[in-house]
Amino acid sequence: VGGPAMLASQKDFNNAVSQVKLLKEDPGNEVKLKLYALYKQATEGPCNVPKPGMLDFINKTKWDAWNALGSLSKEAARQNYVDLVSRLSASSESPSPEAPAADRKQPESDSLVVTSEDGITTIRLNRPAKKNALTTQMYHDIIAALQAASKDESAITVLTGSGDYYCSGNDLTNFTHLPAGGLEEMARSAAALLRDFVNCFIDFPKPLVAVVNGPAVGISVTILGLFDVVYATDRASFHTPFSHLGQSPEGCSSYTFPKIMGSSKAAEMLLFGKKLTAQEACAQGLVTEVFPDGTFQKEVWARLKAYSKLPPNAMRISKQIIRNREKEKLHAVNAEESSVLRERWQSDECMNAIASFLSRKAKL
Numbered sequence: 162v163g164g165p166a167m168l169a170s171q172k173d174f175n176n177a178v179s180q181v182k183l184l185k186e187d188p189g190n191e192v193k194l195k196l197y198a199l200y201k202q203a204t205e206g207p208c209n210v211p212k213p214g215m216l217d218f219i220n221k222t223k224w225d226a227w228n229a230l231g232s233l234s235k236e237a238a239r240q241n242y243v244d245l246v247s248r249l250s251a252s253s254e255s256p257s258p259e260a261p262a263a264d265r266k267q268p269e270s271d272s273l274v275v276t277s278e279d280g281i282t283t284i285r286l287n288r289p290a291k292k293n294a295l296t297t298q299m300y301h302d303i304i305a306a307l308q309a310a311s312k313d314e315s316a317i318t319v320l321t322g323s324g325d326y327y328c329s330g331n332d333l334t335n336f337t338h339l340p341a342g343g344l345e346e347m348a349r350s351a352a353a354l355l356r357d358f359v360n361c362f363i364d365f366p367k368p369l370v371a372v373v374n375g376p377a378v379g380i381s382v383t384i385l386g387l388f389d390v391v392y393a394t395d396r397a398s399f400h401t402p403f404s405h406l407g408q409s410p411e412g413c414s415s416y417t418f419p420k421i422m423g424s425s426k427a428a429e430m431l432l433f434g435k436k437l438t439a440q441e442a443c444a445q446g447l448v449t450e451v452f453p454d455g456t457f458q459k460e461v462w463a464r465l466k467a468y469s470k471l472p473p474n475a476m477r478i479s480k481q482i483i484r485n486r487e488k489e490k491l492h493a494v495n496a497e498e499s500s501v502l503r504e505r506w507q508s509d510e511c512m513n514a515i516a517s518f519l520s521r522k523a524k525l
């Protein structure tokens with residue numbers, strides 16, 4: 162239908178180049194590399210300079226990114242650059258809740274940003290350079306943020322991420338900071354923290370929405386079964402590679418996933434680490450709705466703003482009726498999963514998998 166799509170003009174491109182400098186959030190190295198490559202392709206055409214030497218890591222990485230664009234035309238590269246910048250600007254602007262609630266205790270580190278506006282409290286994972294991997298401090302900060310959000314004026318609470326990932330799961334370096342009591346003590350305190358963290362999601366009294374802005378891994382996927390609504394960009398994927406990591410499911414997923422998607426689909430994810438696309442996750446009931454990446458932020462936040470005007474007490478009470486009869490079961494599941502993981506974290510399988518990731522031998 163319709164004629165050929167109009168490509169971005171030189172003026173649009175120049176505007177996008179200026180806009181990049183005004184981004185409020187660092188988009189992370191991967192996105193910066195993509196912007197660099199598209200800029201070179203748009204202004205100079207296909208990569209035409211010699212490959213830097215092996216030891217010139219930075220220039221070689223940039224060269225690889227530019228070269229990977231092959232024979233993409235200047236016009237298409239210009240369009241892709243403009244689209245990418247517009248997505249980045251939308252994601253750094255659209256939630257726009259700049260002013261935090263006056264009585265809110267801000268998180269200990271800037272890896273988590275909590276804001277409240279238009280009846281929505283937004284908890285944003287903010288470590289884009291590490292794909293929003295969750296540090297021990299972030300688990301504590303999320304617990305505090307959820308506790309505050311459960312009592313604040315907002316009608317809805319949202320969890321989302323900055324940059325190109327939603328969250329890459331537990332920060333694997335958490336396991337490298339051994340306390341005086343050694344591995345056993347580390348596993349004991351991590352299991353206690355995990356249990357407290359998941360309990361906060363089980364008990365959260367208001368509508369809880371995940372705005373999944375990119376790929377999601379590990380615990381950021383499993384706790385989705387405890388959210389009321391999950392909106393995802395079509396760029397998102399959902400990956401629970403527990404066996405690969407010598408670990409076992411958490412976030413109550415051993416109970417919620419079979420219930421949501423049936424036992425064999427759940428087993429494919431939780432035992433074999435099958436990665437789902439956003440569309441697959443939606444078809445299996447883990448995701449509520451998938452949006453095109455280009456309009457994701459705009460559509461989702463417009464919808465949430467409308468929902469946040471609904472009577473808050475009615476929403477709370479409806480959530481209670483839907484969830485309450487499950488709570489006891491979920492707490493029991495959480496306790497069991499945390500205790501099994503306490504053992505797993507001390508296993509050779511788990512130690513070897515983490516060592517492999519840290520020594521750069523393994524990636525998902």
Ligand SMILES: CCCCC/C=C/CC(=O)SCCNC(=O)CCNC(=O)[C@H](O)C(C)(C)COP(=O)(O)OP(=O)(O)OC[C@H]1O[C@@H](n2cnc3c(N)ncnc32)[C@H](O)[C@@H]1OP(=O)(O)O
Pocket residue numbers: 191290291292294295297300329330331332333334335351352354355378379380381402403406408411518523524525
């Ligand atoms: C209280 C404890 C509770 C524990 C609860 C348990 C939960 C279980 C889980 O969550 S299991 C899931 C654990 N997550 C992973 O195994 C993911 C590991 N990461 C990767 O495989 C990849 O990084 C990737 C696929 C997510 C992204 O790959 P890509 O090539 O796109 O990007 P990089 O690998 O270059 O990543 C950029 C930098 O980010 C660091 N990083 C990413 N994820 C993690 C992570 N989970 N833990 C620690 N660090 C992570 C990565 O190392 C790069 O860092 P660098 O720039 O310094 O090299």
